[in-house]
Amino acid sequence: MSKNSIMLKAEGLYKSYQMGATEVKVLKGIELAVGQGEFVAIVGASGSGKSTLLHILGALDKPDKGIVSFQGRQLSRFSSGELNRFRNKMVGFVFQFYHLLDELDVLENVYLPAMAMKSTIGWLACRNWAKNRAKELLDQLGLGERANHKPYQLSGGERQRVAIGRALMNEPRLLLADEPTGNLDSATGNGILDIFEKLNRAGQTIVMVTHDERIAERAGRIITLADGKIEHKSTIA
Amino acid sequence: MYKIILATRYLVKRRITYFAVAAVALCVFIVVVVMTVMTGLVSEYKQKNHNFVGDCVVGTESLVGFPYYEDFIKELDEKDFIDGASPVIKSYAMINPVATERNIAAEIMGIEPVRHNKVTTFAQMLYYRKNNVSKAFEPIYDPNLAGCVLGIDLAIERDANSRYYHEVSPSQTALSISCFPLTAKGALAKAGTDLVNTQIFYYSDTLQSGLAQVDSSMIYLPFEQAQLLCGMAGPVKRANAIHIKFKPNVQPRDGCEKTASLWQNFKQEKAGENQTELLDSVTVQGWKDYRRAHIAAMEKEQTMMIAMFGLVGITTVFIVIVVFYMIISHKSKDIGILKSIGVSNSNIIQLFLAFAFLVGLLGSAIGAVGGWRFLVHINKIEGWLFKHFGFQLWDRTIFAIGDIPNRVELSVLTVIILMAIASCLVGALVPSWQAAKLKPVETLQVRQL
Numbered sequence: 230m231s232k233n234s235i236m237l238k239a240e241g242l243y244k245s246y247q248m249g250a251t252e253v254k255v256l257k258g259i260e261l262a263v264g265q266g267e268f269v270a271i272v273g274a275s276g277s278g279k280s281t282l283l284h285i286l287g288a289l290d291k292p293d294k295g296i297v298s299f300q301g302r303q304l305s306r307f308s309s310g311e312l313n314r315f316r317n318k319m320v321g322f323v324f325q326f327y328h329l330l331d332e333l334d335v336l337e338n339v340y341l342p343a344m345a346m347k348s349t350i351g352w353l354a355c356r357n358w359a360k361n362r363a364k365e366l367l368d369q370l371g372l373g374e375r376a377n378h379k380p381y382q383l384s385g386g387e388r389q390r391v392a393i394g395r396a397l398m399n400e401p402r403l404l405l406a407d408e409p410t411g412n413l414d415s416a417t418g419n420g421i422l423d424i425f426e427k428l429n430r431a432g433q434t435i436v437m438v439t440h441d442e443r444i445a446e447r448a449g450r451i452i453t454l455a456d457g458k459i460e461h462k463s464t465i466a
Numbered sequence: 467m468y469k470i471i472l473a474t475r476y477l478v479k480r481r482i483t484y485f486a487v488a489a490v491a492l493c494v495f496i497v498v499v500v501m502t503v504m505t506g507l508v509s510e511y512k513q514k515n516h517n518f519v520g521d522c523v524v525g526t527e528s529l530v531g532f533p534y535y536e537d538f539i540k541e542l543d544e545k546d547f548i549d550g551a552s553p554v555i556k557s558y559a560m561i562n563p564v565a566t567e568r569n570i571a572a573e574i575m576g577i578e579p580v581r582h583n584k585v586t587t588f589a590q591m592l593y594y595r596k597n598n599v600s601k602a603f604e605p606i607y608d609p610n611l612a613g614c615v616l617g618i619d620l621a622i623e624r625d626a627n628s629r630y631y632h633e634v635s636p637s638q639t640a641l642s643i644s645c646f647p648l649t650a651k652g653a654l655a656k657a658g659t660d661l662v663n664t665q666i667f668y669y670s671d672t673l674q675s676g677l678a679q680v681d682s683s684m685i686y687l688p689f690e691q692a693q694l695l696c697g698m699a700g701p702v703k704r705a706n707a708i709h710i711k712f713k714p715n716v717q718p719r720d721g722c723e724k725t726a727s728l729w730q731n732f733k734q735e736k737a738g739e740n741q742t743e744l745l746d747s748v749t750v751q752g753w754k755d756y757r758r759a760h761i762a763a764m765e766k767e768q769t770m771m772i773a774m775f776g777l778v779g780i781t782t783v784f785i786v787i788v789v790f791y792m793i794i795s796h797k798s799k800d801i802g803i804l805k806s807i808g809v810s811n812s813n814i815i816q817l818f819l820a821f822a823f824l825v826g827l828l829g830s831a832i833g834a835v836g837g838w839r840f841l842v843h844i845n846k847i848e849g850w851l852f853k854h855f856g857f858q859l860w861d862r863t864i865f866a867i868g869d870i871p872n873r874v875e876l877s878v879l880t881v882i883i884l885m886a887i888a889s890c891l892v893g894a895l896v897p898s899w900q901a902a903k904l905k906p907v908e909t910l911q912v913r914q915l
Contacts, residue, residue: 313808313810328802
């Protein structure tokens with residue numbers, strides 16, 4: 230991996246939480262680099278700190294110590310406005326529990342990130358483009374017919390595909406997925422992983438967290454996290 | 467745009483918001499009804515006082531009265547800002563319906579009906595001589611008799627609906643009216659002889675001013691006869707007051723100032739003449755100041771009601787705070803989702819404030835329309851309640867209130883709606899601000915390590 234192709238880099242990341250009177254040290258000096266176009270899986274047992282790491286990489290949380298750089302720029306030096314733009318434009322999140330807004334239909338959930346950073350006038354100017362883009366994504370994800378359904382009318386796999394559509398809406402450079410198949414049966418989970426593979430083949434950089442090594446094997450590289458440290462890195466041929 | 471969409475969907479889809487809307491609607495309903503009724507009562511009462519008094523009064527509290535009133539009226543009549551001026555005798559009398567043993571104390575008011583009608587709405591307040599005010603003191607049954615106009619509650623009993631039933635013509639009732647005539651020095655004019663002046667008057671009409679105190683104790687007499695009864699018809703005639711009406715384009719305050727200035731000059735001109743010391747006790751007052759003792763009580767009551775219902779508004783703020791805390795605690799996941807796609811803290815606050823605005827707008831619209839519809843039918847409702855349950859808001863046999871005022875003032879309604887919306891925004895501000903401070907990882911419950 231050449232220095233120029235590194236998209237995301239973590240150096241000496243530490244994070245701890247207070248649980249009652251006890252301080253739980255979750256990350257203990259993580260060093261990590263993700264190249265452009267890579268599909269990286271972070272595996273580890275429950276409580277190993279993998280979700281915390283993912284949230285720090287996506288600027289949803291801050292490390293106690295250490296540096297996260299995205300395309301050479303340190304996230305800690307971003308202003309709050311830049312952090313919001315980073316979450317909106319540069320990163321797409323896929324969560325284990327989908328986290329769709331119940332009040333919006335499928336199409337609205339998908340184009341929500343495009344709407345979020347626009348003023349009313351700005352949105353009126355670009356809404357046709359956004360709606361078409363959202364429809365295209367839903368078609369690609371096999372949900373074209375479900376555009377006007379509400380999230381509660383969909384199955385788990387369908388909801389997760391809507392969440393992927395939402396994550397991809399603003400064409401982010403980086404897709405972060407936190408146990409994306411954790412709440413799905415194995416056939417549906419495989420369908421989600423097929424989508425990730427397809428996206429990765431099209432050049433999408435993906436960092437996925439999972440506790441299941443068989444799922445992790447679908448990624449190009451596996452990083453194993455144990456006791457808050459990176460224990461093992463492997464590249465799958 | 468997503469703020470408008472989400473705020474609208476939260477409003478429509480979250481059942482708990484119906485409670486917030488209902489709370490706002492109820493508060494607005496109560497405040498609209500109470501404010502309309504109270505404001506209506508106060509403004510109606512003020513208008514009745516204005517109709518009764520005219521625009522301005524030059525007068526004295528002393529029962530002795532003051533001289534040269536005719537000269538001053540002459541001066542006033544020449545001024546372009548004066549529409550009319552009417553001299554008035556005011557005193558107290560003992561009334562004894564002839565051939566009875568009954569005696570009642572009453573106030574008497576001596577007026578020239580035509581002149582007084584130019585200044586007040588005297589004719590409109592009469593029943594039989596409404597259209598012929600010059601004959602107000604001529605009983606229909608015998609115009610040659612000396613007539614008197616009785617405050618309506620002295621002549622007729624009200625029914626429970628505050629209605630008076632008049633005969634086709636007034637009954638021939640003779641009243642013996644006795645006054646204590648006073649000298650210019652304030653002494654009893656007939657000390658040592660008959661202390662009182664007594665004359666028989668015949669009931670010629672009733673007068674309904676709508677002012678309970680006036681209608682229950684006032685007897686109107688012809689000016690000259692009242693003057694004689696009170697001992698004011700000596701070589702230097704005296705009156706107790708001059709009621710004045712300004713031209714329609716004259717502001718009452720300006721008119722009063724000009725009149726006061728005229729009175730000062732008049733006093734100086736009269737200095738040194740007979741009985742001019744009586745002019746010192748004369749004041750020039752606008753109608754509101756003249757009736758201040760009566761109006762102030764009503765205004766005080768209105769202020770207290772506004773203050774009390776202001777507390778209702780504060781209660782709304784707390785209801786909205788509680789409801790918003792509940793809504794936001796249910797929506798914390800949404801806040802995390804929105805933050806994960808780049809929505810800023812200020813936009814989260816704006817989203818919930820937009821939601822609060824809609825709650826306030828919808829609640830106050832429902833409350834205002836409900837209040838307005840209720841007010842439109844309030845008299846019918848009260849009539850129905852009285853017919854079936856004997857309930858009345860005010861006992862009409864005691865209070866001189868006819869219909870309950872129900873004209874909704876647009877300005878009052880606008881202020882109430884704006885206050886309701888502002889209360890919602892204030893109530894939502896703290897929970898929204900706390901929601902915006904939440905960390906996405908906490909709200910998404912993803913602290914799975």
